Amino acid sequence: MTMKLRNRLLALTCLLLFLTLGGLILLTTGPRKPFAVILFVADNINPACLTAARIYSGGGDSKLQLEEFPNTALCRNASSDFSVPDTAAAATEIASGGKVPNGKLCVDASGAKLPSLLETASLKGRSTALITTGVLSSPSVAAFYAKTADPSNLKEIQQQFCAHPPFDMTIGFSGDLELTTNSFTKETQLIRSPGDLESFPFWKRNPVAVQLPERSSKDSATAEESDSLSDLVRIAIRRLQLNGKGYLLVVDDPGIGAAAASNDGEKMLLRIAAFDKAVATARRYAGEKAMIVVTGRENIGGLRLNGHPFLHDKGVAVIALNNLGYPSLCWSTGPGYAVESSQEGKTKKSPPGILTQPSAYLTPKGIPTAGDVLATGIGQGTERIHGFLDLSDIHRIVSEAL
Secondary structure, rough: OOHHHHHHHHHHHHHHHHHHHHHHHHHOOOOOOOEEEEEEEEOOOOHHHHHHHHHHHHHHOOOHHHOOOOOOEEEEEOOOOOOOHHHHHOOOHHOOOOOOOOEEEEEEOOOOOOOOHHHHHHHHHOEEEEEEEEOOOOOHOOOOOOOOOOOOHHHHHHHHHHHOOOOOOOEEEEOOOOOOOOOOOOOEEEEHHHHHHHOOOOOOOOOOOEOOOOOOOOHOHHEEEHHHHHHHHHHHHHHHHHOOOOOOEEEOOOOOHHHHHHHOHHHHHHHHEEEHHHHHHHHHHHHOOOOOEEOOEEOOOOOOOOOOOOOEEEEHHHHHHOOOOOOOOEEEEEEOEEOOOOOOOEEHHHHHHHHOOOOOOOOOOOOOOOOOOOEEEOOOOHHOEEEEEHHHHHHHHHHOOO
């Protein structure tokens, strides 16, 4: 070996060494994006409803899991044409970051289609999953895969869902979408029962579409029901974490808003407690370095908890008539709720039932109310969740973490 060749080899070795060291320093000192990004979305995530849920669940000195999150903001949720949004417009702002008119789903006033967070995450190589406790055709969840000026067009929603590049996991309940094995590409596995979902090998890489049996309204507020969302979150995280590039999990719970629309305060508070439990499950299984964001979407019904309940009162003691004889829970709008309502045909006015929840203005269902929604987060990047924001800011914070 000549002296000239040896010097060249020595220089090349030093160059490779410096490049390797530089790369290691960049990886260890530069800002790294979180491996796990999880977004929880629901209605009535506001101070009044969270306070009522906390007191109902454990008394005035208890805490929800959400209250452990260090970063919190109040978010404006107006659409592009109304100060109070509908579900489609509010869900679109969270999913795509764009303000659209009420009644539009990821389509702005000019007709342009807006990409969703899950679509962005998939393009960046992350695994993706979408969980809803409702039907997959609901605007609250369809905002993450559909683009339409008519969210009520279920045929179009189904076509877009089946034609959409599959997420790694999609979980919802039976409803308007009629899914069969022929609805998807051959690589997509369709699952229809909780047992099959639990036993499905989580290491298999083919996409999974889960359509679970529709739950009866009679049993929808039981303790067993409240555990199901936590189980779905656990199963999804177990599957998603196999991707070395990370993942995005979106969890939607329209059941809280549905209970509020029917003025069933106890059911709504139970759903908030189940939602909070699912957040705790996400923290436990995703790890301390995960980015978890919880945000409200819209406010429905206008619930208020009245009076002076004792510090350790909880459960039915909080929602029943208090010792002064007036209702503990009241609504702004809706049909009202009275377990012991008088029978039809009686002309004599009956005293209110012990679990009566009156509505200030009777309507067939509770309607949306004006008010900022709460957003809270933990993990890298969520320190920007503070003060007063727009829902589009929550979208931007999550998008920049992908």
